[in-house]
Amino acid sequence: MSQSILKFLLPDAEATKSLGFILGQRCLPGTTILLEGDLGAGKTTLVQGIGSGLAIAESIVSPTFTLIVEYLEGRIPLYHLDLYRLDPREVSGLNLESYWEGTETEPGLVAIEWAERLPYKPDDYLRLVLTHQEEGRQAELIPVGDFNLDALMPLAIE
Numbered sequence: 748m749s750q751s752i753l754k755f756l757l758p759d760a761e762a763t764k765s766l767g768f769i770l771g772q773r774c775l776p777g778t779t780i781l782l783e784g785d786l787g788a789g790k791t792t793l794v795q796g797i798g799s800g801l802a803i804a805e806s807i808v809s810p811t812f813t814l815i816v817e818y819l820e821g822r823i824p825l826y827h828l829d830l831y832r833l834d835p836r837e838v839s840g841l842n843l844e845s846y847w848e849g850t851e852t853e854p855g856l857v858a859i860e861w862a863e864r865l866p867y868k869p870d871d872y873l874r875l876v877l878t879h880q881e882e883g884r885q886a887e888l889i890p891v892g893d894f895n896l897d898a899l900m901p902l903a904i905e
């Protein structure tokens with residue numbers, strides 16, 4: 748069954764956070780969200796919203812230099828990754844699939860910035876593409892494999 752793609756206009760950073768908040772509230776353990784978008788497109792902002800939606804009180808900072816930050820205090824664990832500083836060859840040595848397969852970690856929500864750099868991907872994930880607009884950003888939500896967008900509905904961003 749082919750599912751449709753969702754597109755949103757996010758007029759400001761609060762709207763980006765609201766979209767993330769809903770994802771954080773509704774995603775099940777074992778969900779992977781692959782974030783794509785240029786520098787400053789709003790990927791970290793979206794993950795901050797996810798953190799609020801998961802009821803994580805700790806502030807979420809960009810893991811550009813740390814690669815991975817794990818937040819374990821929310822409804823389900825949040826694993827926040829940023830591959831900006833790596834090339835695909837380096838990424839392949841990191842065994843990142845253990846995050847989405849939940850083999851070495853408790854299944855949670857895996858959110859990966861600069862997912863364009865992943866040489867391998869999960870079978871099922873939400874592809875979330877952020878693009879700069881004249882004002883604000885556009886978000887495209889593209890379900891891949893068995894990822895079920897319907898489970899996130901209704902998605903009204905304020």
Ligand SMILES: Nc1ncnc2c1ncn2[C@@H]1O[C@H](COP(=O)(O)OP(=O)(O)OP(=O)(O)O)[C@@H](O)[C@H]1O
Nearest residue numbers: 757758759760763786787788789790791792883884
């Ligand atoms: N919908 C939006 N409209 C306008 N500004 C936004 C929107 N969403 C986020 N921003 C702003 O864009 C800036 C960059 O956001 P952010 O750091 O989340 O981007 P990023 O994609 O993670 O960047 P990087 O590529 O460096 O990781 C921030 O100042 C943020 O507040």
Ligand SMILES: [Mg+2]
Nearest residue numbers: 790791809860
């Ligand atoms: Mg970022």
